[in-house]
Amino acid sequence: MSSLNGMRVLDLTQYLSGPYCTMLLGDFGADVVKVEKLQGDDQRRLSPFVNDESAPFMAINRNKRSITLNLKSEQGKSILFELVQKSDVLVENFRPGIAKSLGIDYEAVRQVNPGIIYCSISGYGQTGPCRTKGGFDILAQGMTGLMDVNSPSGDRPVKIPVSFHDIGASLTALYSILCAYIHKLQGGAGQYLDISLVDSGLSLVPVEAAAYFVNGVVPKVAGTQNLLAAPxxxxxxxxxxxxxxxxxxxxxxxxxxxxxxxxxxxxxxxxxxxxxxxxxxxxxxxxxxxxxxxxxxxxxxxxxxxxxxxxxxINTFDQALRDPQVIARDMIVELEHPRAGKIKNLASAAKMSGTPAQIRMPAPTVGQHTVDILSEMGLTTSEVEALKRDKVV
CATH class of the missing domain: 3.30.1540.10 (formyl-coa transferase, domain 3)
Known part of the structure; x- marks a missing residue:
């Protein structure tokens, strides 16, 4: 038994900040339908590749079904709204304004399903002077001061070599969705969630912020030193x-x-x-x-x-993945992908005795489940073929 059995999630995200969140929902039992443009998530084009399948994409899109939809077409939008009617959660990470221009923003979606939990993930959020700008992890690292903190004085800025803000935003979206879902199960209404990479990154440095608020100390490059404790x-x-x-x-x-x-x-x-x-x-x-x-x-x-x-x-990265502690905690799993063959993924970090995470299937190929999902909606084979000819799916 998985804790999120029965939850239906529409995943309109790509790259990292959204897909990582929806993958975690899928790990705990949610039925995640990944809605991709006809050519697929842009991350599918990131190397390295295994039999033409992107390893970065496969790392964060397991436990999902993929349907391709042309959301610029009325038929494609109509199919999306039919999926919305049976969904609990919709997650998107378009640049602010894009969802509205497509006619699939929160106000439009809630007309179809008033109980929907609609989560938007963006670089800067839906409000503020930067709201219309595109935002990636590196931009958020620069804006939040982390690249400066990580840089030797007077030297070039140094990026933290992991997607700190993307993952932070994914986790912020995850707990926001779960809180909203619990609220809905308790009789509450659906709601809109506005998640920002910049906000999420800042929320992960509360101690450093507290030191600045109290005495104006700006964190400095300290190698591995800690400015609050030693050794x-x-x-x-x-x-x-x-x-x-x-x-x-x-x-x-x-x-x-x-x-x-x-x-x-x-x-x-x-x-x-x-x-x-x-x-x-x-x-x-x-x-x-x-x-x-x-x-x-x-x-x-x-x-x-x-x-x-x-x-x-201090392990090197390859040593970390071979560390006996990591192996003992079952942090690496092997999956059988329809095209890539045997692939390895990092497992869920959450270890739960009653409702553990379950990796049921590998990342989908582009549109792998389009026919299945349309059939579940009642479309016939000839209707699906017509949609393909019209480049709707």
Missing amino acids: YQAYKTRDGYVVVGASNQKLWEKFCKQVVDRPTWIEDTRFATVSDRVAHIDELERIIELVLTHEDTGYWVEKLDAAGIPGGP
Whole structure:
């Protein structure tokens, strides 16, 4: 039994911010119908490819059925509205104004289904001076200050090398949809959800924002240093780096006594409190590394573990995907795709005893389920063929 059995989702999204959200809904049992333009989601053209199928697309579009629709045609729009009548949720990530120009905005859709939960994901949201601009993850990283925080002073801006804001917006959309769905199940009405990449990214840095609001401190490039705690970063060892999480006073004292055998550091006024250690963070880093560079990373991880202090290595990405902890948590699954063959996906991070995520099917090929979905709507084979000839589907 899946927790979202019975939920019907219309997915009018492409690239990452929308499809990742709808994939998660599908993982927990929702029937997700991906509505694609006739040539398919633009992400289908991103490499690398396996038998002409995009690996990035397959990574975030499992558990969905695909129908292709020409939404610029009246027949295509009519089919969409028929699907809307039987749906609980519609998710789109068009640039603001596009859905209205197509006649499929919230006001139009709610006329067909007043109980619809309509979620719009965009770069800047539906209001504000930037609302009409197209928005991608890199633009949101620039606007929210994260590229500046991640850049050495006076150097070129450095992008965070993952789609931080896209995924953040997906997760914001996900919990917003679930809250709205619970509200509807409790007798409430449908509603409109306005999700922004910029808003979502900012919401993920509350501690840094709090520090700025209180004392005007702007986060600086700090490598792996933490501006609120120390030692809480990666330190150089003889053969690499080790991450140390001795963030509070008790762990600091255990680190000094049981890991590096430097009990005198506890009495050093420069390092007496967390605030003192942060104030002298560069000097603290220097003296810790003078000790740690005498042994390999594995040695220090064992010492940290024995002392009960959070610590670990810095894996390369390929090492992370082979890490015994990742394997033990079943974080990699293998699927059989109709064209690409056996492919690997990252599994759901949510581990639930009663209603676990279920990966029922791989990402669809373009329009793979068009005929099935139209047949469910009552169309005959000849009617479907006529729609194909007219380039509606």
